[in-house]
């Protein structure tokens with residue numbers, strides 16, 4: 266098991282510690298496209314963050330983290346399911362220069378209109394149920410800071426993240442202060458002894474640098490940071506890359522585009538080629554395939570899907 270999410274609890278159950286270490290999954294995310302280093306770092310950190318947060322999903326479904334940018338980067342998106350299978354991609358604006366020393370703010374929030382969107386999408390929706398969506402401005406200099414702001418503002422949860430990514434590894438540590446639980450409140454001795462557990466955990470992890478995260482395995486990092494603490498360790502969870510795209514889902518997307526649009530692409534190119542944004546898998550629809558798309562529904566009006574990520 267090369268890619269894992271490991272979870273721990275401080276003995277008093279006031280602080281949750283998690284560490285994600287992704288190599289194969291992260292390699293897959295870059296297998297069909299060469300991202301510039303600044304973009305790769307941001308996406309890798311978002312991949313690690315999504316893994317850490319999806320590890321706490323209470324619903325059977327997906328967690329989608331999207332950073333919509335108004336600068337050189339139009340979109341960073343990671344979709345992580347409850348079983349910790351994930352996919353991720355980036356959309357760049359073709360007419361924008363990508364400065365080598367670009368930061369999250371300069372690449373995504375150039376005009377202050379960048380947005381961070383969190384979607385919780387249940388797999389089997391009940392009638393009338395829709396995906397939960399939270400939208401906040403892109404506040405913070407790093408992916409970790411954006412996430413920390415979101416967690417505090419939307420979930421009222423003190424969360425600290427240390428994230429890092431290079432071409433070989435996407436990794437991160439999460440600390441979360443857990444709300445007081447029944448049972449511990451009556452044990453004043455224990456409560457007073459561990460009043461500072463959260464501060465202590467933050468202080469210990471505060472020494473973590475990106476280089477250390479990238480060059481050290483997760484067990485060693487946890488040992489180095491918390492060797493004086495009593496941690497309850499849970500079974501490591503496997504993380505993997507998985508893109509659920511299919512010809513059927515691309516067909517549904519072409520139907521949304523509408524018969525007219527598909528017709529005009531056919532006239533121009535003789536077939537319709539679609540490449541999955543996430544995994545790079547090509548799908549080709551010849552004139553016969555295209556005709557079948559609209560059988561029985563030739564005049565279905567086009568729905569405007571422009572600007573939305575193709576989550577097919």
Ligand SMILES: [Zn+2]
Pocket residue numbers: 508509510541542543544545546
């Ligand atoms: Zn795909």
